[in-house]
Amino acid sequence: MTQPAILSERRVDGETPEPAALARVLIVDDTLTIRLYCSQLLKRAGFAVHEAINGLEGLEQALQLRFDLFVVDINMQKMDGYAFLAEVRRNPDLKAIPAVMLSTEQGREDIHRAYQSGANFYLTKPIDPVRFLATVNLMTGVACP
Amino acid sequence: MGLLKARDSAIARAADVAAEGDLPRLDHPDAPMRRRAVQALSGDPASVDTLIAVIRDDADNMVRQAAFVALAGLNTGPAAQGVAALLSEADPALRNGALETLAAMPEHAAPLLEPLGRHDDPDVRIFAVLLAGELDYAATADWLLDLGARERDANVCSNLAEALGGCGRGEAVAVLDTIRARFPEEPFLAFAVDTALQRLAED
Amino acid sequence: MAVPNPAGDTRLRVTAEDVTAFCDFFYKKTGISMDAGRRYFIDRRLEDRIAANECRTFREYLSLVKFQPAGAEMQALINEMTVNETYFFREDYQFTCLTRRMLDEIAARKEPGLDRIRIWSIPCSTGEEPYSIAISILEDWPRASEFDIEIIASDIDTRALARARQGIYQARALHRVPPRIRDNYFRPLGKDSWQVVEDLRESIDFSLINVSSPTQMARMRNIDVIFCRNLLIYFDDLSRRQTAEHFFDALNPGGFVALGHSESMSRISNIFVPRKFPEALVHQRPFS
Numbered sequence: 001m002t003q004p005a006i007l008s009e010r011r012v013d014g015e016t017p018e019p020a021a022l023a024r025v026l027i028v029d030d031t032l033t034i035r036l037y038c039s040q041l042l043k044r045a046g047f048a049v050h051e052a053i054n055g056l057e058g059l060e061q062a063l064q065l066r067f068d069l070f071v072v073d074i075n076m077q078k079m080d081g082y083a084f085l086a087e088v089r090r091n092p093d094l095k096a097i098p099a100v101m102l103s104t105e106q107g108r109e110d111i112h113r114a115y116q117s118g119a120n121f122y123l124t125k126p127i128d129p130v131r132f133l134a135t136v137n138l139m140t141g142v143a144c145p
Numbered sequence: 146m147g148l149l150k151a152r153d154s155a156i157a158r159a160a161d162v163a164a165e166g167d168l169p170r171l172d173h174p175d176a177p178m179r180r181r182a183v184q185a186l187s188g189d190p191a192s193v194d195t196l197i198a199v200i201r202d203d204a205d206n207m208v209r210q211a212a213f214v215a216l217a218g219l220n221t222g223p224a225a226q227g228v229a230a231l232l233s234e235a236d237p238a239l240r241n242g243a244l245e246t247l248a249a250m251p252e253h254a255a256p257l258l259e260p261l262g263r264h265d266d267p268d269v270r271i272f273a274v275l276l277a278g279e280l281d282y283a284a285t286a287d288w289l290l291d292l293g294a295r296e297r298d299a300n301v302c303s304n305l306a307e308a309l310g311g312c313g314r315g316e317a318v319a320v321l322d323t324i325r326a327r328f329p330e331e332p333f334l335a336f337a338v339d340t341a342l343q344r345l346a347e348d
Numbered sequence: 349m350a351v352p353n354p355a356g357d358t359r360l361r362v363t364a365e366d367v368t369a370f371c372d373f374f375y376k377k378t379g380i381s382m383d384a385g386r387r388y389f390i391d392r393r394l395e396d397r398i399a400a401n402e403c404r405t406f407r408e409y410l411s412l413v414k415f416q417p418a419g420a421e422m423q424a425l426i427n428e429m430t431v432n433e434t435y436f437f438r439e440d441y442q443f444t445c446l447t448r449r450m451l452d453e454i455a456a457r458k459e460p461g462l463d464r465i466r467i468w469s470i471p472c473s474t475g476e477e478p479y480s481i482a483i484s485i486l487e488d489w490p491r492a493s494e495f496d497i498e499i500i501a502s503d504i505d506t507r508a509l510a511r512a513r514q515g516i517y518q519a520r521a522l523h524r525v526p527p528r529i530r531d532n533y534f535r536p537l538g539k540d541s542w543q544v545v546e547d548l549r550e551s552i553d554f555s556l557i558n559v560s561s562p563t564q565m566a567r568m569r570n571i572d573v574i575f576c577r578n579l580l581i582y583f584d585d586l587s588r589r590q591t592a593e594h595f596f597d598a599l600n601p602g603g604f605v606a607l608g609h610s611e612s613m614s615r616i617s618n619i620f621v622p623r624k625f626p627e628a629l630v631h632q633r634p635f636s
Contacts (some may be wrong), residue, residue: 030275033307033337056614056622063624075268077245078618080237087621104268104300126299126333148482148497148551176636184597187562207596207634210619214593217586249586 055079310341379560472501475512515544
């Protein structure tokens, strides 16, 4: 398995160095409470966390900073989660970065569409903190529960 | 030097090139021409149904966005109602585009919260709560408190908690407590309620 | 001896209601939403204009602005309310990005000697930005002589445009201009004052434009790069979005928009795609 970006010290221009972290995660969600909650859980577990309020802002950040994992909501203004993942998977620099999709929708079709758009994993809301952390650990390859 | 002063006439000529011989139509094979046909409808209050149909049927973003902006610019009751119907569409780009467009016409969007809050689909109720969060709380706080007192879906409630946290009303504290009590097994809901209570206290 | 009132005696003072009414009116006419938190700024300028027109009430002044056929007072008001504070080569990483990346991409789709490259600076304020763009291209883009390049510079403020056309600047505005560039493109006008050389002044097309006017914006077409820095921050969500839509129509497919450092297209519109170059993130009109 390849090392997380933050460990292998791959740097993109203009990037400010961060204190040592397990891996760098981008949370893309339009609700403040979700961003706060995920961010607190991940920071406590030793991850570096960045936030974006919609898919387009997420894409802008992903183009400027190297991430180890995207945590992506479905419903967002300007660019929804499916469209974000489709853009990420089309981009040669971003396509290998794993993504966890978070959504309220539990219908079979939505899960199917998430995987089709390029999600590697799908979690339903409300977020279960134990499952969430275990998934992030698994997807970033930093720990084996 | 390579710099050349632009002439107004040159710019105007450039603008007209596309217009010669080929007219914009909503069923034109080229998206820029369909976009121009949509833009030609701006300001026409009778265009609501046509614009909504364009949003549903035309998958090209440049055409859709022109239609959303034209609807937002109309800023009428029928435009808001037409847009609100898109909140239950399957395509998230349509639902979220509708939310953004409704937020741009607050006077006409606020009266729609009540029926949207009674929609069977919890996702539509979430959109209603998010919409309320973008409108003036003076007009939406009562509705948020009322929905908070009866809503049973955990995800609608977590969004309600966030909106109530910003509403600046003392009654929100009791409603937030009942939301917490409704989901004793969900740590995220407890977090959402705590965060909202903290924001209310800071106000 | 009587102590003069600090604001200068008997001038009419505007009330909170007047300011609300004014902001509402000003927004409808220009798309610029004035922040209520800037009351001091708005009050003083509004009171200046009321005094200049010798109006007895705010209402009288507002009807003068609304119904004056030539619109001169409306223009004077816009000039007062829009601030101009800039300098040469401000946020110049975007000009580096222009001459190292964007222009090469644009040129690759054009016929040398035949097609033009059009660059639009909006708002151009007192001219520092369009002149900086012009100098950057002449100095740093190796293919500048192969193409006819037009730089269009627009603003809503006629006084700023007049100063831009004049091209006279104090040393403060030139603090980031290297001496060699200064000596090539400016001529000294006495102590601490410089004027852009005539050739350069003549090569830029300065024009008055109100971005919230669809008819005025419809004149702008076939543009390859738009620099629109620190304008949209004054607008509300819908006006921002409408302006982004106008920019989309003004650009050729594949054309770029550069916004100010603190601005993000991701909160305005999804009609462009972000493009990351080593120097800057810009927004591109998709090809299809």
